[in-house]
Amino acid sequence: MVAQVIDGKAFAAKVRAQVADQVAKLKEENGITPGLAVVLVGEDPASQVYVRSKGKQTVEVGMNSYEHKLEANTSEEDLLALIDKLNSDPAVHGILVQLPLPKHLNEDLVINSIDPAKDVDGFHISNVGLLGTGQKSMVPCTPLGCLMMLREHHGSLSGMDAVVIGRSNIVGKPMAQLLLGDSCTVTIAHSRTKDLPDVVRRADIVVAAVGRPEMVPGDWIKEGATVIDVGINRIERDGKNKLVGDVDYASAAERAGAITPVPGGVGPMTIACLLANTLTACCRANGLPEPEGLTA
Ligand code: GUN
Secondary structure: OOOOEHHHHHHHHHHHHHHHHHHHHHHHHOOOOOOOEEEEOOHHHHHHHHHHHHHHHHHHOOEEEEEEEEOOOOOOHHHHHHHHHHHOOOOOOOEEEOOOOOOOOOOOHHHHHOOHHHOOOOOOOOHHHHHOOOOOOOHHHHHHHHHHHHHHHHOOOOOOEEEEEEEOOOOOOHHHHHHHHHHOOEEEEEEOOOOHHHHHHHOEEEEEEEOOOOOHHHHHHHOEEEEEEOOOEEEEEEEEEEEEEEEEEHHHHHHOOOOOOOOOOHHHHHHHHHHHHHHHHHHOOOOOOOOOOOOO
């Protein structure tokens, strides 16, 4: 079988267009412009690239973007004071603090100081609890993007066997909750899992989110399975820098029914879902109906 390629770049463009339509409607009918505040502490080059991209795409869909760039040695007190200000600013519907934070700042404390209703990353402990109990929450962007692609490809996921490789708070755990919410039978596998190849071979859906280049070979993939590759790993091959996923794409594509490429798969969906979450937060804050097809 030769896998269908799930084009995340095209799907993300569709999501952004849907968000832009809804934003235009909100402005016209309600006089409201959704606003997203992004806080960057320090000068991590990768974080600077992400933050720039987030700001640009926020403006492109017609939302207001508020960027707060703080010195690497910013005190916890000053960062918490800024979050407090953003929490009470009615023009700000979403707040994202770019991670990782410099080592002297307590990440959990900072994340949990964000108003859960504005926590567009879905990292606040209240949102984690709401998701885990199947209640309305803000859902982390990368798993939400994966879920949207799976729903688009399959329609219903009910009864499917899904394995999530990786147990991070940002991807693995919320991904498992979302798949469970869509009535999959879910296994969370990790570095201590016994016989990982066997676990993966039983899965109709494989979500790989471990951050290890090409660790899942094609012969672990069940014929016809759907493979969602969350990994973005920079490697050097034949003297050139290359981006690869957690799955060995060439061999997996020979067995899978559908597969996301790296780059151009899950990656572009993450920011698209951040914009969708900001729109959702704005609608909820104003007592308006949530946008259809853009939430879990
Ligand atoms: N750093 C890398 N990915 C993310 C993300 O999804 N959200 C935040 N806040 N920081 C990140």
